[in-house]
Amino acid sequence: MPDTTLLETFPTPSESCFLIEHLNEEFTSVCPVTGHPDFGTILVRFQPGAICVELKSLKLYFQSFRDEGIYYEAVTNRIRDDLVECMQPGWLQVVTDWKGRGGIRSRIIAGHGDVPECWLRG
Numbered sequence: 800m801p802d803t804t805l806l807e808t809f810p811t812p813s814e815s816c817f818l819i820e821h822l823n824e825e826f827t828s829v830c831p832v833t834g835h836p837d838f839g840t841i842l843v844r845f846q847p848g849a850i851c852v853e854l855k856s857l858k859l860y861f862q863s864f865r866d867e868g869i870y871y872e873a874v875t876n877r878i879r880d881d882l883v884e885c886m887q888p889g890w891l892q893v894v895t896d897w898k899g900r901g902g903i904r905s906r907i908i909a910g911h912g913d914v915p916e917c918w919l920r921g
Contacts, residue, residue, distance in 0.1 A: 800867070801863045801867060801877060801881070802859075802860065802863040803860065803881050803884070803885065805856050805859040805860045805863060806852055806856050806857065806882075806885045807852070807853040807855075807856035808850040808851060808852055808885060808886060809850065809851055809853055810849065810850060810851075811847040811848065811849055811850060811851050812851075816846060816889075817846070817847070818844065818845075818846060818918055819843075819844070819845055819846075819847055820842060820843070820844045821842070821852075821854065821857060822840065822841070822842050822843075823840065823841040823842075823843075823857075823858070823861050824840050826838070826839045826841045826861055826864070826895075827839075827864070827865050828864045828865065828867050828874055829865075829866060829867060829868045829869070830868070830870075831868035831870060834868070835900075837871070837897060837898070837900075838897070838898040839871070839874075839895050839896060839898065840896045841861065841878065841893065841895050842893070842894040842895075842896075843878070843891070843892075844891070844892045844894070844914075844918070845886070845888040845889070845890060845891040845892065846889035846890050846891075846915075846918075847886065847888055847889070848886060848887045848888050848889055850886050850887070851886065852882065852885060852886055860881070871897050871905050871907050874895060874907075875893050875895045875907040875908070876909050878893050878895075878909075879893045879909040879911055883911045888911070888912070889912060890910070890911060890912030890913060890915070891910065891911045891912065892908065892909070892910045892911075892914055893908070893909045893910075894907070894908050895907045895908075
């Protein structure tokens with residue numbers, strides 16, 4: 800199981816409304832059916848509440864998926880749930896883009912809260 804105890808936080812440095820995006824271009828997990836590695840890009844977008852996630856801890860958390868046999872959809876929803884529990888953001892969106900396998904590429908999007916129109920993008 801991915802290790803949520805790795806996630807560390809710090810107080811949000813501003814009370815104004817702002818957007819944070821963290822992009823992990825080297826995410827790996829394992830296909831639970833074939834045992835082959837899955838490679839993806841993870842984009843986490845959120846409006847912070849009182850706390851933000853610290854980047855080194857986020858990197859270590861992402862790396863804890865490396866040997867995990869887990870489907871794309873479960874990865875995306877698990878990251879969303881763990882980060883919402885950790886930070887309690889105003890809203891959060893996780894977008895995972897997976898390298899093609901068998902001619903099929905996948906993109907999974909999971910959200911929490913209402914993303915304001917001004918922050919929506921494809």
